Amino acid sequence: MMSGGALLLGDARLPTGGHTQSAGLEPALLTGLSPASIPGFIVSRLRTCVRVDAGTAVVGLRLLYAGAPLDPVVDAWCARTPSEVVQAASIEAGRGYLRLHQRLTGFATATPALPRPLAVAALAHSWDLSAAELARIICHDDVQSVCSAALKLTPCDPVDTVSWAVAAGDEADRVVTEVQGLDDPDDIPAAAAPEMELWQHAHGNASRRLFRA
Amino acid sequence: MTARTTRVLARLTADGSVQVELATGLLAPRVVRQHGTTVEIALVATGATLLGGDHLRVELSAQDGTCLVVRDVAGTVAYAGGGRISHWDNEIQVGPSARLVWHAEPLVLSDGAQVHRETHADVAGHGRLLLRDTVVLGRAGQAGGELTCRTRIWHDGRPLLAEDLVLDRHTRALPGVLGARVLDTATAAGWRPEGPPDATVLHLAGEGAMARSIVDEAHHSEIHAVWRQWADQQCASL
Numbered sequence: 001m002m003s004g005g006a007l008l009l010g011d012a013r014l015p016t017g018g019h020t021q022s023a024g025l026e027p028a029l030l031t032g033l034s035p036a037s038i039p040g041f042i043v044s045r046l047r048t049c050v051r052v053d054a055g056t057a058v059v060g061l062r063l064l065y066a067g068a069p070l071d072p073v074v075d076a077w078c079a080r081t082p083s084e085v086v087q088a089a090s091i092e093a094g095r096g097y098l099r100l101h102q103r104l105t106g107f108a109t110a111t112p113a114l115p116r117p118l119a120v121a122a123l124a125h126s127w128d129l130s131a132a133e134l135a136r137i138i139c140h141d142d143v144q145s146v147c148s149a150a151l152k153l154t155p156c157d158p159v160d161t162v163s164w165a166v167a168a169g170d171e172a173d174r175v176v177t178e179v180q181g182l183d184d185p186d187d188i189p190a191a192a193a194p195e196m197e198l199w200q201h202a203h204g205n206a207s208r209r210l211f212r213a
Numbered sequence: 214m215t216a217r218t219t220r221v222l223a224r225l226t227a228d229g230s231v232q233v234e235l236a237t238g239l240l241a242p243r244v245v246r247q248h249g250t251t252v253e254i255a256l257v258a259t260g261a262t263l264l265g266g267d268h269l270r271v272e273l274s275a276q277d278g279t280c281l282v283v284r285d286v287a288g289t290v291a292y293a294g295g296g297r298i299s300h301w302d303n304e305i306q307v308g309p310s311a312r313l314v315w316h317a318e319p320l321v322l323s324d325g326a327q328v329h330r331e332t333h334a335d336v337a338g339h340g341r342l343l344l345r346d347t348v349v350l351g352r353a354g355q356a357g358g359e360l361t362c363r364t365r366i367w368h369d370g371r372p373l374l375a376e377d378l379v380l381d382r383h384t385r386a387l388p389g390v391l392g393a394r395v396l397d398t399a400t401a402a403g404w405r406p407e408g409p410p411d412a413t414v415l416h417l418a419g420e421g422a423m424a425r426s427i428v429d430e431a432h433h434s435e436i437h438a439v440w441r442q443w444a445d446q447q448c449a450s451l
Contacts, residue, residue, distance in 0.1 A: 024389075028388070028389060033389070037388040040387050040388045041387075041388045041389055043387060044389045044390055045389075047379075047384065047387065048390070075371050075372050075418075075419075076372055078372075078417070078418030078419065079366075079372035079373055079374050079375040079417075079418070079419070080375050080376070081418070082374060082376070082415045082417055083415045083416075084415065084417075084418070087418060185372075188375075189377070190363075190375040190376055191377050191378075192376045192377060192378055193387075193389045194378070194391060194425060195390060195391055195392040195393075195427055196389030196390070197415075198413060198425060198427065199389065201413060201415060202413075
């Protein structure tokens with residue numbers, strides 16, 4: 001059974017600023033991604049950056065349960081996230097989770113800023129989530145960020161976006177299976193999508209944008 | 214399958230000159246020139262390579278205070294391997310205050326080629342590494358073979374860059390993975406150079422930078438200009 005904490009973390013109504021995130025869709029569409037390619041775009045992300053984030057979150061959760069510092073996993077995530085624009089956007093998104101966490105529990109990290117997957121992992125730790133639940137949340141949130149942003153960026157039937165999320169289910173399952181047992185920062189997946197990284201990097205200078213990232 | 218290892222090791226001697234140790238594998242290292250603490254090496258193919266089943270290994274080491282400049286004499290074509298995978302491993306060490314610049318020429322994947330490449334680099338504090346990496350999927354008129362690239366660069370004992378590229382036909386057809394046939398990259402480790410104003414330079418979180426261009430024709434890459442600027446800042450004595 002899903003825990004209450006897992007459902008809260010998977011819910012976009014959690015006040016952490018999720019509405020500012022398009023999971024890379026706005027930069028992709030601005031650069032010329034065809035709306036018809038959005039389902040493939042979701043799979044691309046699950047194969048690459050979402051695997052990195054889910055693996056990072058799982059290893060971070062294990063370190064938190066062990067009472068160990070997060071620095072090695074922060075370093076590992078940074079090495080897998082070469083663009084400073086993408087790094088900054090993730091840290092800004094992480095701030096929303098840290099702020100909520102701090103208000104709820106007085107949580108404070110030794111590191112003032114954490115990338116989003118580790119900020120989510122810290123809340124998951126407070127709410128006693130399992131590694132598999134956390135990995136599932138990271139996948140779900142990314143897929144749903146693309147789907148809900150698509151409704152704002154390119155007019156379409158909301159039912160279509162649900163069908164994209166359902167179709168990506170097998171790939172999300174593979175991510176969860178692959179990362180749920182990780183405990184070493186060096187083993188975090190490092191799969192990259194270079195074109196997408198350049199799109200997201202350029203978003204730092206985009207003059208007309210609805211979403212932060 | 215045993216690797217045929219090409220090895221270049223530069224170390225400082227007591228009188229301040231550079232001593233070079235060389236070993237020939239599928240590529241043969243040749244000293245082009247030597248001046249002060251800088252030594253320039255050319256890598257020359259000793260036969261047709263990269264063929265299916267080849268295991269090419271390159272070990273480069275610039276020790277304490279030396280400057281090692283490596284040039285490829287020509288690009289490398291990976292030929293159709295008849296289902297046999299070719300392996301290419303690079304192992305790079307840059308010692309304290311050492312410099313290593315590898316002016317690598319393009320790796321071209323023919324139709325039917327399958328290449329696994331691994332690059333591992335360790336850069337000590339105050340060492341600097343500059344790498345060029347140009348991958349071309351397909352010779353003229355081809356869609357190109359399959360490539361996986363695993364890159365791990367460490368600086369001062371911490372991970373600086375970790376990247377796995379899976380460029381099989383299915384994956385690179387996914388939106389946002391590659392989108393063109395040439396991926397051109399310059400990576401600086403140990404310092405963070407700025408690029409020309411119109412080039413895309415990613416500032417790594419650690420001391421390093423990566424400039425990247427994805428184009429259909431290699432000569433349109435922005436990285437030529439970036440490379441000239443970054444390489445000029447190294448090993449000034451040459």
